[in-house]
Amino acid sequence: MHPTTRIALITDIHHGPDLPTKRGSAALPLLERFAAFVRASAPDLVLELGDRISDEAPDLDRRRMAEVADALRALASPVASLCGNHDLVYLPAEENGALLGQPMRHRILDLPGLLLIVWQADARLAPNRGFALAEGDLAWLEATLAAADRPVLLATHVPLSGQAQTGNYYFERQPELARYDEQPAIRSALARCPVPLLCVAGHVHWNSLTLVDGIAHLTLQSLTETFTTAPAPAGAFALLELGGEASFRVEGNDPFACTLPFAGPRRRWLPPLGSTTDALGPDGAARVASGAVAAVQQVPAIAPGSS
Numbered sequence: 001m002h003p004t005t006r007i008a009l010i011t012d013i014h015h016g017p018d019l020p021t022k023r024g025s026a027a028l029p030l031l032e033r034f035a036a037f038v039r040a041s042a043p044d045l046v047l048e049l050g051d052r053i054s055d056e057a058p059d060l061d062r063r064r065m066a067e068v069a070d071a072l073r074a075l076a077s078p079v080a081s082l083c084g085n086h087d088l089v090y091l092p093a094e095e096n097g098a099l100l101g102q103p104m105r106h107r108i109l110d111l112p113g114l115l116l117i118v119w120q121a122d123a124r125l126a127p128n129r130g131f132a133l134a135e136g137d138l139a140w141l142e143a144t145l146a147a148a149d150r151p152v153l154l155a156t157h158v159p160l161s162g163q164a165q166t167g168n169y170y171f172e173r174q175p176e177l178a179r180y181d182e183q184p185a186i187r188s189a190l191a192r193c194p195v196p197l198l199c200v201a202g203h204v205h206w207n208s209l210t211l212v213d214g215i216a217h218l219t220l221q222s223l224t225e226t227f228t229t230a231p232a233p234a235g236a237f238a239l240l241e242l243g244g245e246a247s248f249r250v251e252g253n254d255p256f257a258c259t260l261p262f263a264g265p266r267r268r269w270l271p272p273l274g275s276t277t278d279a280l281g282p283d284g285a286a287r288v289a290s291g292a293v294a295a296v297q298q299v300p301a302i303a304p305g306s307s
């Protein structure tokens with residue numbers, strides 16, 4: 001019997017001005033609704049995945065960040081936060097951390113039956129450049145996953161799935177802004193993880209489930225986004241219950257729910273075929289030339305599970 005850990009999730013609060021597809025002025029009232037949800041559901045932890053504000057200017061951002069921090073600190077459960085790109089335009093990570101009363105760095109939280117890895121990979125987004133890991137980000141993740149001795153929930157601001165952005169208001173035409181430049185290396189690190197792994201992220205402002213190499217990736221809709229629920233804001237937050245299964249239920253105007261295996265044996269998909277000109281070796285086995293796919297291929301097809 002697996003212990004069950006209950007995590008309330010919220011992301012992309014975007015407290016700030018009303019924008020064409022973000023109802024920033026509704027952020028604080030919607031946070032009150034989230035506070036009632038946390039009181040009622042009494043989770044072990046609240047996980048807040050970043051983009052607390054829509055950046056405008058240093059003083060405005062500081063005031064709005066403090067207002068969100070006050071709301072988060074008043075919640076009835078402990079809170080773990082990540083920084084998103086909008087949190088870091090005018091306020092450094094250290095100032096985010098000081099306002100939130102949390103260290104804004106990579107962390108491992110020991111929860112019943114699982115490890116929560118809060119991977120604070122560099123979330124700064126510069127014009128004409130997508131997301132790029134900082135020195136040491138990937139090495140930390142690789143070492144932490146390799147040492148994991150129980151199922152892992154891996155939390156980031158930017159999704160790690162490399163999912164298609166078809167239909168996404170922000171990213172269909174610029175999908176490079178919805179993933180890290182180092183996506184192949186990240187994918188390879190996740191594929192080598194020795195224990196069951198579930199990834200959860202914000203940033204892309206929609207609810208989604210993506211399966212890559214047998215690993216499930218969830219994203220949660222933004223609290224104040226309107227592109228999927230116009231003219232109302234989505235008002236989205238979620239409860240993630242993790243035991244033998246993972247149950248993800250999103251509340252608000254953009255509901256979503258799914259249940260997945262979590263703590264059972266780690267399944268691994270066979271590696272994809274290579275290019276059409278170099279797909280099969282003489283024995284019919286996939287032959288893959290280079291890069292991430294080759295790295296994924298080195299993982300044994302079947303490995304003992306951990307529970």
Ligand SMILES: [Fe+2]
Nearest residue numbers: 012051084203
């Ligand atoms: Fe966002």
